[in-house]
Amino acid sequence: MNTQATSSHLPDAVERLAASVVGLATRRHIGSGVLWRNGIVVASASALWRSSSVSLVLPSGEQARGDVRGVDGGTDLAAVSVDGGAMPVAERAVAAAPRVGEVVFAVGREPSGLTQASFGHVGSVGGEWRTWRGGRVERLIRLDGGLYPGLDGAPVADASGQVLGIASSAFSRHHGVVLPVATVDRVLDQLLAHGHVQQGYIGIAAQPVRATLDGASVEGLLVSSVAEDGPAARAGLQVADVIVKVGGQPVGSLEALRERLQVGAQVRVLVARGGQGLELSLEVAQRPSGRCR
Template identity: 30%
Template sequence: MISASFHTPDRTQIGLPTADGELDLRDAEVIGRDPGTDVALLRVTSAGGGLTPAKLRELDGLAVGNLALAIGRPGRSARASLRAIGVLGPELRTPHGGKLDHYIESDRQIPRGFAGGPLIDADGAVIGMNTRTLLRSTDLAVPVATLRRVVAELQQHGGMRRGYLGVGAYPTKGGALIANIEDGSPAQTAGLLVGDILTELDGVAITGPDSLRNALGDRAGQTVSIAIQRGGVAQTVSATIGTKS
């Protein structure tokens, strides 16, 4: 089962609606979470009947103005909130280093208690998971494509593997100034030096530590081109990005 990482304790109870409108409470535990996309993966640990998987839908064919239904359970009763799709956005890097393949924004704020619940289309298919914590003052739905990718990683590793360069940096004019380099890190292997200014990573502009973290994102294991300024001279180095959970 999938829920919002920010709102889900490591061990919890989940309520499954029954045909007579009651809730079947089951024990569950978190087996992986990704703060970068606000996704938590849960395993139901108590006995009971089988669960029916929800029908999932990618964004193909969806359009701004389509009706959607947000589902939540702020108390013992399930609630629904009708809305229209306001934005179908492109790829988005979150402040916590995650990547949304796309993002969905509806025309209304998500009510309290709806985070982690599904956003469904007019045919009852899940098109995303509601979240309130990824971007300040903006409620989004994490699309199915991202949920599939993140869940597969959580099932296998228990967390998302993030790109790791091994530098400490702070913002400066034109990029991120390297203040320290970890021994044995990809940065050291690539020949980066303290005092270098990182300006681009594979064509992505670097303006400080946050943009560097976002640029590294899910590039673990990839060899990338890093543009730097060293002593006022522009240079380019190659680095193989490491992995950090």
Template identity: 25%
Template sequence: MLEQVTPAVVNIAVVSKKTTEDNPLYNDPSFRPFFDLPEQQERARMSAGSGVIVDASKGYVLTNHHVVDGGTEISVTLKDGRRLPAKLIGSDKDTDIALLQIDAKNLTAIQIGDSDALKVGDYVVAIGNPFGLGQTVTSGIVSALGRSGLNIEGYEDFIQTDASINPGNSGGALVTLDGKLVGVNTAILSPAGANVGIGFAVPSSMAATVMNQLIAHGEVQRGRLGIGIQDLTPDLAEALRLGDLRGALIANIEPGSAAERAGLKTGDVVTAIDGRPIHGSTDLRNRIGLTPAGSKVGLTVKRGDDEQVIAVTIAAEDKVVADVSGTPLEGAKMRDASEAGSQFGGSGVVIESVASGSAAARAGLRSGDIIVAVNRVPVASVADLRRTIAKKPATVALEFIRDGSRLLLVIR
């Protein structure tokens, strides 16, 4: 099996530009308006990871977003030694999946398998490029499925394995004994940064969905229902007299949302999407978030003693500020905290990225900052922020959370 599979796993080298932070004042946005600090310098940085060829005819290579994030030059080295330039088709931070394309003949691809068919205890093989040493193969079993709440990515539904996964394995293949790709290795859980028998992979079902959207659109066009959800715990199910029912409980519904238009109600329990069972709130969020806007799905809903299927047209996720040109936020991409993962809480606007040298970067904003108020007016969403910034006030006072601390940044 390995003779057929290993040629499809590649090494990825990435050149990126890193902004130096020799002056500690750069780390404190309070100082920037009062000092004429010189522009920060950019230096080239090399990093490495792994990837998996999934389409030999088109040269598509799956890898992790964090492997290629910020890369200005990406190259792929095949097992036979050929080194090829790679084009970035698209990348999705929330699932940590990226898609590259190379132009070469005689490529070998791995067939994408069905990760939904995996069971705990199944044997798997991890293939990658740990520590830049070259291609390495390790084996183990599936330790757990559907791992979430790790605050590693925005959309988490990890396969956990005890197959050795170390730095540099990111983007490599997790395959079954029949040579099918069931996961893209993405993370380890270790305080020392080395393998301790707990590794995680993005399921192939999620990776394939993201890949198809990246091919079609260059990005993932996420859908949303406009609901607040929570797990249906055993205690909650007992209190609601639902027995051993599993699913996601709708805690609230946004006015005018897709959920309200479809007739969903607070207290409904979603148990399946298009006939496929829902095991909890994370499962529902992942499935809806990876469904393109405009798609129609059937939600199986338990309402009191009745069970019914409700047709819902998925709405588009409002995730990026539409027009911030000419404002202190120019160069920043943002999204609602409620849609950005559990680590960001449920209110505010998360800064996803800040373009180097942009107005937002010069102001001292960073990726991961959570804006909670502008000029003392609370902002709960991108729409709130858009309305406030559209007024173009002479002075902008941003209240935001960074690394758990609430800070104030005044921009003139």
């Protein structure tokens, strides 16, 4: 990369992206957001937690009210409806594959209306991962440092100004994380449709184990508890059963089980009970707050 040429273009790239960036403030937090779709700003869930509305500062300097459409603590993303007037939707690098060392920048807006920019590099990249809050993120993009105050929810862009994702400090004490475009689009669809991200629930606690099924050794999930009012209990699942397959697919890990639990789906569950195979049918429910799988 020609660093000198890149540096000379950065002010223009910042200015273009800033035209899509808003500042936001609640009683306890400040942050930034970006117009992701017409009338929809994506911001940080941490900054908006439990708020039904938020005060926004538009690129023009005008104040506007934003209505919170939904938040997802698992990915630290929030959707806010706003009448942004002539604000342009941010340009996004949908198929980007950022590399370690690549120059990136974040653009936020202070409550005063001033544009705030921070420059750095991609510090680490990887495949799909789960946050400590349980959110699924399609790609790991970690910055080489932390985020300045007010940049949670800000767009992070490559040197050309194409947005790679949304900045969050919720998942690391020392490094900012970029939630990629694919994650934002998937979560945003759910927030606009339901106000939250639907998570499948069958009402069990389980742990990985090797078991015997019809004389063969298999990987599965040992059921350690079953909620009395849950889908698993209604289907006849019992403590000490070993779940081997869900929907015909092996589930040797909790991650694999999560991937099979689509809310509203009727699924066949193969369990090993006393070494013998037994097939049950259950309907996956929406996970209640604070419940297990």
